Amino acid sequence: MAKIKDISKIDYSSKKEYGSFYPVLEHQETLDGVEDAFQVGLLDHFETEEHDYNKPDFTFIDLFAGIGGFHLAASSLGGKCVFASEFDENARKTYEANFLRHNKDLFYSGNFAGDITKIDEKDIPNFDFLFAGFPCQPFSKGGHRKGFEDTRGTLFFDVARIIKHHNPSYILLENVQNLVTHDNGKTFETICNTLDELGYAINTSPLILSPDDFGIPAIRKRIFIPAIKKALIKKDKFSLNLSTSLSLANEKGAYAIVDKKPVNKEFYISDYETKVLEAWNEFYLGIDIKVIGYPIWAKEFNKDYKIIDTPKWKVNFILKNRELYKRNKKFIDKWLKKYNYLDWMKPTQQKMEWQAGADIDNIYEGLIQFRPSGIRVKRPNKFSTLVAMNQPQIIGKYKRRLTPKETKKLQSFPVDFALPIQNNIALKQLGNSVNIEVVKKVIQNMRSYAN
Numbered sequence: 022m023a024k025i026k027d028i029s030k031i032d033y034s035s036k037k038e039y040g041s042f043y044p045v046l047e048h049q050e051t052l053d054g055v056e057d058a059f060q061v062g063l064l065d066h067f068e069t070e071e072h073d074y075n076k077p078d079f080t081f082i083d084l085f086a087g088i089g090g091f092h093l094a095a096s097s098l099g100g101k102c103v104f105a106s107e108f109d110e111n112a113r114k115t116y117e118a119n120f121l122r123h124n125k126d127l128f129y130s131g132n133f134a135g136d137i138t139k140i141d142e143k144d145i146p147n148f149d150f151l152f153a154g155f156p157c158q159p160f161s162k163g164g165h166r167k168g169f170e171d172t173r174g175t176l177f178f179d180v181a182r183i184i185k186h187h188n189p190s191y192i193l194l195e196n197v198q199n200l201v202t203h204d205n206g207k208t209f210e211t212i213c214n215t216l217d218e219l220g221y222a223i224n225t226s227p228l229i230l231s232p233d234d235f236g237i238p239a240i241r242k243r244i245f246i247p248a249i250k251k252a253l254i255k256k257d258k259f260s261l262n263l264s265t266s267l268s269l270a271n272e273k274g275a276y277a278i279v280d281k282k283p284v285n286k287e288f289y290i291s292d293y294e295t296k297v298l299e300a301w302n303e304f305y306l307g308i309d310i311k312v313i314g315y316p317i318w319a320k321e322f323n324k325d326y327k328i329i330d331t332p333k334w335k336v337n338f339i340l341k342n343r344e345l346y347k348r349n350k351k352f353i354d355k356w357l358k359k360y361n362y363l364d365w366m367k368p369t370q371q372k373m374e375w376q377a378g379a380d381i382d383n384i385y386e387g388l389i390q391f392r393p394s395g396i397r398v399k400r401p402n403k404f405s406t407l408v409a410m411n412q413p414q415i416i417g418k419y420k421r422r423l424t425p426k427e428t429k430k431l432q433s434f435p436v437d438f439a440l441p442i443q444n445n446i447a448l449k450q451l452g453n454s455v456n457i458e459v460v461k462k463v464i465q466n467m468r469s470y471a472n
């Protein structure tokens with residue numbers, strides 16, 4: 022086992038140090054980023070077994086590949102990708118930019134495909150492991166078996182027909198958490214029944230995991246559906262034991278991945294956003310409570326209209342805001358006057374949700390989000406789901422949003438992972454990807470169980 026412990030001793034040009042995926046680091050900024058990531062333990066996947074990439078421990082295919090999260094996880098464990106499929110052009114560019122250099126066979130042999138519906142399963146090389154983060158779609162309501170035939174007309178059918186033809190040893194599917202309840206649970210049931218029909222044992226219960234389960238400061242709950250060929254384990258069901266990995270998780274906090282140095286100006290909040298936060302921070306510091314258990318609605322200050330035809334929960338919030346105003350009338354009136362009665366502020370930002378308890382003393386110590394429901398302030402321990410990049414969290418201490426470099430750390434990607442596209446697209450790609458460390462843990466447990 023090749024263990025990298027001292028950053029100063031890493032040979033950055035050496036394939037030996039990195040297993041199958043090794044970055045070419047050219048800039049000091051990248052070197053600093055790698056050192057930071059190792060120190061906070063977010064790049065554990067670099068501690069890989071030494072192996073010859075041309076003699077892999079296992080082979081795999083990467084369906085709905087995105088930018089290659091499964092590829093990174095599997096190759097770091099000794100796997101070699103023999104086929105990949107991704108339809109989105111920007112994702113394809115990112116995938117090729119990162120994997121062409123060490124897996125030329127994949128690209129030069131025509132095994133990096135686009136539209137999965139046009140792929141003949143017979144043209145795919147044999148493989149041991151299938152990965153697929155397929156879109157969530159309802160299945161046919163006409164069938165009664167809720168198995169393979171019911172999947173026709175969906176993208177999962179293309180996954181199933183590839184499984185049926187190749188009969189790989191392992192399958193790992195990934196999707197949004199609500200796949201379990203999608204279409205009243207019928208979608209998940211059909212997937213499980215299809216895998217059973219095709220000869221695979223599945224996990225006894227839905228496996229829902231998030232990076233923060235493993236000490237990574239990000240909340241992104243996803244469902245994983247691991248399946249192992251019944252012939253390998255002589256069972257129809259199995260249960261992966263991730264308790265050791267979870268118990269060893271050491272939560273590092275959001276600031277563990279934040280770059281302390283100045284970043285590009287595009288990531289800093291605007292003058293308008295600064296003014297909004299200054300106003301709300303002054304409000305928070307001036308009122309008589311610090312743990313606010315309800316949303317603040319500024320439009321309810323100094324109001325006494327009769328509340329009719331209004332849901333009970335909303336009436337409760339309105340009354341609490343009016344009580345808050347009465348207790349703090351002198352301060353709030355002065356505050357409203359100073360900030361021109363918030364006439365310049367967008368209506369949705371005239372609301373504030375404090376979800377940080379008593380853990381922080383002002384807005385700038387938290388993680389902040391401009392949401393349709395208001396300005397949300399949370400504890401600086403975990404970043405919320407990354408895919409909501411239209412409402413990215415603001416790092417209060419630095420008055421800016423996450424950079425692609427920091428987002429890579431959150432998703433356990435190598436710091437030098439190339440993103441040859443615009444930053445907004447890069448952030449979306451990273452937000453849609455799987456977390457490398459989470460996937461690694463599942464793969465390792467699946468292989469250990471079967472062996």
